[in-house]
Amino acid sequence: MNKEELLTSITRASAAHTISQTDVLEAWQHGQGGATRVVRKKMSLTNILTGIGGIIVALGIVLLFQQHWQSFGVNMRIFVTLGFGIILYLAGALLYKTPSVRSVAWAMFLAFSLVTPFGIWVTFDSLHAQFPFFGYETVISLIMFTWFLASFFIFRLRLFQLAAVLSGSILYFGVTGDFLAHNPAIDLASAFEYRFLILGISYILMGFAGWMYPMGAMMFLGAALGLGGYAPSANLFWEIVFPGLALGAMFMSIPLKSKPVLVVGSLYLMAYIIKITAEYFSDTLGWPIALILAGFALIGIGYGSLMLGKRYVTQARPVE
Numbered sequence: 280m281n282k283e284e285l286l287t288s289i290t291r292a293s294a295a296h297t298i299s300q301t302d303v304l305e306a307w308q309h310g311q312g313g314a315t316r317v318v319r320k321k322m323s324l325t326n327i328l329t330g331i332g333g334i335i336v337a338l339g340i341v342l343l344f345q346q347h348w349q350s351f352g353v354n355m356r357i358f359v360t361l362g363f364g365i366i367l368y369l370a371g372a373l374l375y376k377t378p379s380v381r382s383v384a385w386a387m388f389l390a391f392s393l394v395t396p397f398g399i400w401v402t403f404d405s406l407h408a409q410f411p412f413f414g415y416e417t418v419i420s421l422i423m424f425t426w427f428l429a430s431f432f433i434f435r436l437r438l439f440q441l442a443a444v445l446s447g448s449i450l451y452f453g454v455t456g457d458f459l460a461h462n463p464a465i466d467l468a469s470a471f472e473y474r475f476l477i478l479g480i481s482y483i484l485m486g487f488a489g490w491m492y493p494m495g496a497m498m499f500l501g502a503a504l505g506l507g508g509y510a511p512s513a514n515l516f517w518e519i520v521f522p523g524l525a526l527g528a529m530f531m532s533i534p535l536k537s538k539p540v541l542v543v544g545s546l547y548l549m550a551y552i553i554k555i556t557a558e559y560f561s562d563t564l565g566w567p568i569a570l571i572l573a574g575f576a577l578i579g580i581g582y583g584s585l586m587l588g589k590r591y592v593t594q595a596r597p598v599e
Contacts, residue, residue, distance in 0.1 A: 325382045333386035337393035353405045361398030367391040417453030476502035493539035496528045500547040545584040
């Protein structure tokens with residue numbers, strides 16, 4: 280089959296609604312050795328409307344459950360929540376096979392993602408399930424993370440990619456939280472900040488979606504700033520290294536070509552200067568003078584980040 284015949288076949292298949300633009304792009308990427316890439320699509324009005332419809336469906340199921348909680352038996356409670364979630368997932372899987380109604384399938388998957396965790400919790404609570412070490416939230420997060428991850432590899436939908444990242448993050452906090460609950464000697468305040476620090480690093484290292492870089496930088500720098508504390512109980516190590524971390528995030532935006540990372544690094548560096556000024560210089564130089572110096576420093580950082588963005592960060596990094 281030559282090029283003209285191939286294009287004619289694609290045109291006919293498109294007219295018959297048996298193939299979509301996504302299918303063509305995915306086939307091309309398979310040929311380029313990019314089988315694991317996710318096709319990036321802009322949200323259309325249809326996707327937005329069907330997504331809102333999916334959210335309303337999920338809200339209706341929860342309200343139905345709430346209104347009839349006393350009258351429903353155990354089996355009915357499980358069916359209305361978990362049962363409906365499974366039905367929505369199966370309906371989405373069936374509809375996804377037809378390219379012309381994939382936006383409806385997306386809405387079904389969205390409603391499933393919102394309803395099913397609640398349904399699993401209702402099932403555990405109704406059956407009085409008990410787990411030796413982990414709480415309900417951790418077990419539910421594990422189930423949903425596995426489900427979302429498997430669904431992502433099956434359907435290649437960005438919705439499941441996002442849901443897997445979020446449920447995996449909740450699972451991480453659940454596992455570490457249960458561990459900390461059984462070790463009361465650990466300082467919970469510092470442990471909470473270190474958990475965010477590690478999660479931020481993991482977001483940056485994974486980075487298979489463009490939003491993960493600024494989100495990871497935000498969590499990492501926020502945790503590092505929090506670990507610095509405040510005088511007289513400030514942590515000298517974190518206060519010394521934080522400017523380097525913030526500047527590192529700003530310069531990391533150059534190879535990533537990510538303006539959001541540049542903005543995050545700049546904002547946190549500004550917050551650090553305000554914090555240090557209020558912490559150490561407001562009493563020695565006087566609060567007005569300290570504010571003036573901090574203001575000039577913020578102007579310099581703002582201008583420097585602007586020039587850095589114009590010269591090196593020309594466009595957002597494409598999401599693979």
